[in-house]
Amino acid sequence: MALVRSPLSAFLVLAVASIVGVAPGVSALQSEGDQEPVPAISTVDELRAWIARFGRKGGPWKGADAQLRVLANRLGDEVREEPDRSAELCGLLLDLAGWNIHHILTRDDFAAGNPLRVVHRAGYEVLLDLVASRPGERILEWLADEVLVLPGRHSASRRYVALGVLNEYRTDKARMAMLTIARNEQDELRPTVLSLLATWPEESIDLFLVGLLRKKHDPKQKPHPFNLVLKRVRDSEEPFGPRAADALVKRLAYMLISADWRDASRAIELARGLVLERRVPLLLDALLTWHKRDLRGGGNKRILHEIIRELRRISGRSIGENPKNWITxxxxxxQGRVEVPIEGEALEEQRTHATFFGLGAVSDRITFVIDHSGSMLTEWGTTGHNRYEEAIEQMTRFIQASGAATRFNVILFSGIPVRSSPQLVRADTETLELARSSLLALFPRGATNLHSAVRLALFLDEDGDVDVDRLEADTIIVLCDGETTEGPGWVRTLLERVSADARVVFHCVHLGSRDDGTLRLLAEETGGEYIQIGG
Incomplete structure (x- = not known):
């Protein structure tokens, strides 16, 4: 007598088969003398049973790889034979490829030694093969028009797998579906989609990305539009199309003269993706604006420095801060009377007079993060000072040389970091002398916990996002005399999360010979300067 099987009964048959060693697809109840064999389990039911078993066992088991490939390939054959069932059958392949994942899959995602990749690969590679065959166009349309843009009908894991496939086959429908998601700030796939769009050299996408620069950005929303456009102009070999290039130039022209110094700093970096004839006029206009603001007492020393540094790199010349010299x-x-240097032959950075262990004054909004651990009691040469006292004295002279308009605060770190004041304070004579005497009265002791001090300096919340309304400093100067307690492992992760919003530059001074690379990494990743001094 034939048995009618639900998916549950199919699973039970499969379980028996696995125990007695019968291959999937052949009934374990069938014996040599049976006159009425039990029908084989359908491919759909059998694959569903496998997926259910993954959930019960927490992953694949020994020997699953070859068996899964057979099942997935059999399902692919059914899609080719019955294209009208492609949505149902490909849905199962999506479930297989997306089992227990919450990220996009690519061909490079199948790392050797990860047992879950056995499951993912079995479904994903068959999907890609199907897309490359006769029913491929229909499948791509279904992935773009339904799976990707209808989150209410399909799970997040299905949508991530669909996104991976569509990213490999970059059709117009895929582009339109991804732009739909990119415009929906509530869609959980939006951050991934935005990052992928930044790798598509297509003018409608470029126009969309440039448009994002016009909107006020919430630090909680990732990724930052600046990072997306920067990735597009820096990493792609194909330039922007004419309309997108015009839109970018117009936006950068506005950002460069914005009263928000962070906008200006982002625009200086983005402008490096423009041809010289469009880049230099933008920088010259910005230099005129920020120079006038500086004369009126409303400028930003770091932005002026960054603009002039860009012009020096382009021209190979050092002709001061006067905009007239650069216009000339x-x-x-x-007119063809002078040339610019070949790329890589830019003029060496010139230093201003050094007042803090070799660092020149390049900002008027500074947070000092100074090592206050026990090792800072080490004598500093023949000065009669220890390292900590020397750091405070040099910091005082540095701020005095920067001018009374400079604003600053100080964070001391050893165990728990201590901040002199939440806000930056004016560097007038009375305030500076009070800060100096108060800091010198604190006796160094404890460990070297730099990570928490940097978080405090950047006003990071519990999620690791920066509070840009409270962060006034545009420059952080770190001084440390040894290996930090945490090591450098946290640096890149932190900076990748906050740099686009904070736009802070770290300049770092390391005293002594014991260096774990933390300070160097902070400086290099933010475009700052790193100095190591024995003593």
Whole structure:
């Protein structure tokens, strides 16, 4: 007598088969003398049973790889034979490829030694093969028009797998579906989709990404539009199309003269993706604006420094801060009377007079993060000072040389970091002398916990996001005399999360010979300077 099987009964048959060693697809109840064999389990039911078993066992088991490939390939054959069932059958392949994942899959995602990749690979590679065959166009349309843009009908794991497939076959429908998700700030796939779009050199996408720069950004929303456009202009070999390039130039022109110094800093970096004839006029206009603001007492020393540094790199010349000198040079270049250096032959960075262990004054909004651990009691040469006292004295002279308009605060770190004040304070004579005497009265002791001090300096919340309304400093100067307690492992992760919002530059001074690389990494990743001094 034939048995009618639900998916549950199919699972029971499969379980028996696995115990007695019968291959999937053949009934374990069938014997040699049976006159009425039990029908084989359908591919759909059998694959569903496997997926259910993954859930019960927490993953694949020994020997699953080859058996899964057979099942997945058999399902692929059924899709080719019955294209009208492609949605149902491919849905099962999506479930297989997306089992227990919450990220996009790619061909490179199948790391050797990870047992879960056995499951993912079995479904994903068959999907890719199907897309490359006769029913491929229909499958891609279904993935784009239904799976990707209808989150209410499909699970997140299905949508991530669909996104991976569509990213490999970049059709117009895929682009439109991804732009739909990118415009929906509530869609959980949006951060991944935005990052993928930044790798598509297509003008409608470029226009969309440039448009994101116009909106006020919430630090909780990742990724930052600046990072997306930067990735596009820096990493792609294909330039922006004419409309997108015009839109980017217009946006950068606005950002460069914005009263928000962070916007100006982002625009300086993005402008490096423009051709010289479009980049230099933007920088010259910005230099005029920020120079006038500086004369009126409303400028930003770091932005002026960054603009001039860019012009020096381009021109190979050092002709000061006066905008007239740079305009004269640009006219001469346009007339063919001077040349610009070959890329890689830019002029070496010139230092201003050094007042803090070799660092020049390049900002007027500074947070000092100074080592206050026990090792800072080490004598500093023949000065009669220990390292800590020398650091405070040099910091005081550094701030005095920067001018009374400079604003600063200080964080001391050893165990728990201590901050002199939440806000930056004016560097007038009375405030500076009070800060100096108060800091010198604190006796160094304890460990070297730099990570928590950097978090405090950046005003990071519990999620690791920066509070840009409270963060006034545009520059953080770190001084440390040894290996930090935490090591450098946290640096890149932290900076990748906050740099686009904070736009802070770290300049770092390391005293002594014991260096674990933390300070160097902080400086290099933010475009700052790293100095190591024995003593």
């Amino acid at each position: 040079w640009w006219i001469a270049y346009r």
